[in-house]
Amino acid sequence: MIAGFGKRLAEAMAARGPLCVGIDPHPALLHAWNLAEDARGLERFALTAVEALAGEVAVLKPQSAFFEVHGSAGVAVLERVIAEAREAGALVLLDVKRGDIGSTMTAYAMAYLDEHSPLAADAITVSPYLGYGSLAPAIGIAEQTGRGVIVLARTSNPEGAELQRCLRDSGRSIGQSIVDSAAETNAGADPMGHVGVVAGATIRPGELDFSRLNGPILAPGLGAQGATVDDLRAVFGPALPQVLPATARDVLRHGPSVDGLRSAAHRVRDELAGLLL
Numbered sequence: 001m002i003a004g005f006g007k008r009l010a011e012a013m014a015a016r017g018p019l020c021v022g023i024d025p026h027p028a029l030l031h032a033w034n035l036a037e038d039a040r041g042l043e044r045f046a047l048t049a050v051e052a053l054a055g056e057v058a059v060l061k062p063q064s065a066f067f068e069v070h071g072s073a074g075v076a077v078l079e080r081v082i083a084e085a086r087e088a089g090a091l092v093l094l095d096v097k098r099g100d101i102g103s104t105m106t107a108y109a110m111a112y113l114d115e116h117s118p119l120a121a122d123a124i125t126v127s128p129y130l131g132y133g134s135l136a137p138a139i140g141i142a143e144q145t146g147r148g149v150i151v152l153a154r155t156s157n158p159e160g161a162e163l164q165r166c167l168r169d170s171g172r173s174i175g176q177s178i179v180d181s182a183a184e185t186n187a188g189a190d191p192m193g194h195v196g197v198v199a200g201a202t203i204r205p206g207e208l209d210f211s212r213l214n215g216p217i218l219a220p221g222l223g224a225q226g227a228t229v230d231d232l233r234a235v236f237g238p239a240l241p242q243v244l245p246a247t248a249r250d251v252l253r254h255g256p257s258v259d260g261l262r263s264a265a266h267r268v269r270d271e272l273a274g275l276l277l
């Protein structure tokens with residue numbers, strides 16, 4: 001039986017350090033790497049990032065939007081990126097932020113979490129805007145296939161606060177209620193469950209209580225969005241062992257040299273190593 005995503009992620013973080021690097025082929029980065037803004041440029045960019053990083057960091061996070069923008073050729077590149085990164089030993093978290101009514105959610109789950117799909121990653125990001133319960137098909141299929149689902153709770157962008165900090169009747173914020181729902185799903189899992197949450201490294205310290213989560217916390221916002229390692233310490237405190245800090249542009253701007261990308265990732269990884277001391 002395949003091990004659960006929580007266990008696989010905990011092992012990868014212990015072996016390689018807790019760093020997730022995003023593969024975000026922004027047009028500006030393609031230009032900076034002297035690549036054409038087309039599917040061939042995309043392919044060179046993304047596979048260079050895989051070559052440089054897949055043997056080094058715990059998790060690679062391709063941003064689906066930057067592949068989809070190139071149509072079917074871009075999606076074909078994404079399929080290769082997922083396969084080659086996994087082959088080289090990285091866990092692949094596909095940042096695709098899907099969410100829909102349950103019956104459609106099943107199709108999304110089959111597309112990204114079923115073993116036989118060409119787009120199957122180790123985990124995906126999902127949006128709970130249609131209700132945490134609507135994500136049940138993805139959560140169930142992920143559990144069966146040893147994969148993970150990372151639910152947006154309190155995103156790193158400044159606009160996220162207006163919705164995610166709103167209080168529900170229970171007095172909890174929407175973001176906190178997502179964390180609490182994930183905690184219910186993960187209860188009893190060891191070392192942690194397969195349902196994670198997104199909580200930006202940019203949010204205010206003390207906004208969320210992760211004490212019952214028992215699952216991974218994807219923390220984007222490090223680097224280009226302004227968050228620092230000190231912010232991670234302040235925001236996540238005792239939950240730091242579950243935190244997977246994520247950064248994309250801050251590493252990718254050191255390409256196209258494979259050594260440059262690798263050194264940049266190592267610098268961030270080494271800085272993060274001090275977090276748990």
Ligand SMILES: O=c1ccn([C@@H]2O[C@H](COP(=O)(O)O)[C@@H](O)[C@H]2O)c(=O)[nH]1
Pocket residue numbers: 022024063095154155156157198200220221222223224225246247248249250
């Ligand atoms: O709350 C969120 C959720 C996802 N993201 C994604 O992460 C990367 C961030 O890239 P940087 O270059 O490190 O800023 C990007 O793909 C976002 O879509 C996020 O930033 N915040």
